[in-house]
Amino acid sequence: MNDRLKKALDKVQAEEELKNNTKAFLYKKTKGYTSTKTVPYRRLLPAIVCCLLVIFGGNWLYFTPTVEISIDVNPSIELGVNRFDKIISVQAYNSDGQELADSLDLKYLDYTEAVNQILTNENVSALLSNNAVMMIGVIGSGDAQSAKVLSEIESCTVGTANTYCYYANLDEVGEAHDLGLSYGKYKAYLELQALDPTIAAEEVQNMTMREIRDLIDNLSANNNSEVNSGNGNEHGGHGTGSGSGQGKRNGYGQLYD
Amino acid sequence: MRSEQEVNRAIEQYSNMVRRLCMIHLKNYADTEDIFQTVFLKYVLSSVSFENEEHEKAWFVRVTINACKDLLKNFFRKRVVSLDKIIEQPTEISTEDSEVLEAVLSLPQKYKDVVYLHYYEDYTAPQISQILGKNVNTIYTLLTRSKQLLREKLGGDEHE
Numbered sequence: 001m002n003d004r005l006k007k008a009l010d011k012v013q014a015e016e017e018l019k020n021n022t023k024a025f026l027y028k029k030t031k032g033y034t035s036t037k038t039v040p041y042r043r044l045l046p047a048i049v050c051c052l053l054v055i056f057g058g059n060w061l062y063f064t065p066t067v068e069i070s071i072d073v074n075p076s077i078e079l080g081v082n083r084f085d086k087i088i089s090v091q092a093y094n095s096d097g098q099e100l101a102d103s104l105d106l107k108y109l110d111y112t113e114a115v116n117q118i119l120t121n122e123n124v125s126a127l128l129s130n131n132a133v134m135m136i137g138v139i140g141s142g143d144a145q146s147a148k149v150l151s152e153i154e155s156c157t158v159g160t161a162n163t164y165c166y167y168a169n170l171d172e173v174g175e176a177h178d179l180g181l182s183y184g185k186y187k188a189y190l191e192l193q194a195l196d197p198t199i200a201a202e203e204v205q206n207m208t209m210r211e212i213r214d215l216i217d218n219l220s221a222n223n224n225s226e227v228n229s230g231n232g233n234e235h236g237g238h239g240t241g242s243g244s245g246q247g248k249r250n251g252y253g254q255l256y257d
Numbered sequence: 258m259r260s261e262q263e264v265n266r267a268i269e270q271y272s273n274m275v276r277r278l279c280m281i282h283l284k285n286y287a288d289t290e291d292i293f294q295t296v297f298l299k300y301v302l303s304s305v306s307f308e309n310e311e312h313e314k315a316w317f318v319r320v321t322i323n324a325c326k327d328l329l330k331n332f333f334r335k336r337v338v339s340l341d342k343i344i345e346q347p348t349e350i351s352t353e354d355s356e357v358l359e360a361v362l363s364l365p366q367k368y369k370d371v372v373y374l375h376y377y378e379d380y381t382a383p384q385i386s387q388i389l390g391k392n393v394n395t396i397y398t399l400l401t402r403s404k405q406l407l408r409e410k411l412g413g414d415e416h417e
Contacts, residue, residue, distance in 0.1 A: 014272035
């Protein structure tokens with residue numbers, strides 16, 4: 001049986017055409033036996049692109065702040081919050097702020113946890129019990145996340161005295177960092193400037209929030225009393241129009257014909 | 258990557274064996290061409306360094322059998338009945354030989370490899386067990402049963 005099998009199978013041989021076709025196929029496939037190295041590289045390319053997308057896209061998604069939380073007592077710090085509600089940056093705007101930022105490890109914490117840590121910090125609570133004012137601002141672009149952050153922070157600060165929360169749009173306070181102020185102080189500075197245009201950003205930078213608030217209160221009280229008593233700087237003659245003007249302003253700031 | 262000379266040498270040396278393995282597994286010539294391309298392309302791209310010729314031959318047996326099995330597993334091919342003839346060299350094969358080949362082809366799938374490797378390539382059962390990755394005793398059993406089956410089909414006269 002051995003021999004019969006061998007004899008029969010011996011008859012089965014690879015045809016010349018089959019061999020030649022295979023040789024031609026291999027020559028074509030390997031581009032003349034030169035370039036197989038590019039084949040796996042090309043196959044890997046989409047995978048590499050996907051990996052890069054995931055890495056850089058993920059990086060961008062995680063490390064782009066969507067909301068800033070500005071906390072001002074005298075220490076002024078700003079917390080950058082990403083879209084996953086985690087703190088990704090802590091920026092101090094004065095030396096007290098730097099001290100506070102150094103004493104706490106807030107990075108990658110949930111923002112509610114971070115705000116709680118700041119509120120319960122010894123220095124901050126000491127300041128607050130000394131009648132300091134704390135402003136917590138949420139600066140966002142008006143999306144749902146900013147509203148959520150604001151309401152969360154409001155509920156965090158419910159039991160804390162002298163603490164105020166506010167919301168500001170990024171467009172309103174965008175210039176703050178150029179002036180070296182935190183968003184919270186810049187907002188107060190804008191308020192102050194409306195009352196007293198001579199005030200400079202540098203002056204505000206080193207004032208505590210209590211001082212700024214007091215100054216605002218004083219100035220607005222003064223302004224009101226000036227308006228009411230007529231002792232303002234404006235006098236009737238200064239308001240005269242140039243010929244075609246029909247209205248004149250008297251010392252009381254009222255118009256008459 | 259291997260050189261063209263090396264590949265051409267391998268084609269000359271092993272194409273008959275690959276062809277026979279294709280013949281006992283596959284149903285048409287187009288599939289055989291596919292297997293040739295797959296097996297020898299694998300050889301071109303493979304970085305395996307063979308210890309000796311036996312090692313290389315065993316590698317070809319293994320790769321060819323696996324390629325055939327992969328091809329047969331293919332969903333589409335399972336449902337296509339080929340019109341091609343199984344053997345495309347009717348001219349030189351006598352009736353007696355084709356009777357033997359048909360007997361081998363009619364064996365259940367699991368016996369074909371051992372029959373070919375044992376009777377034609379003269380591998381021993383332990384060698385076959387190594388190449389196919391099966392237990393030696395399984396190979397002995399397969400050989401005994403296939404011998405019985407072939408004897409029945411071919412009118413068993415003599416033993417090995």
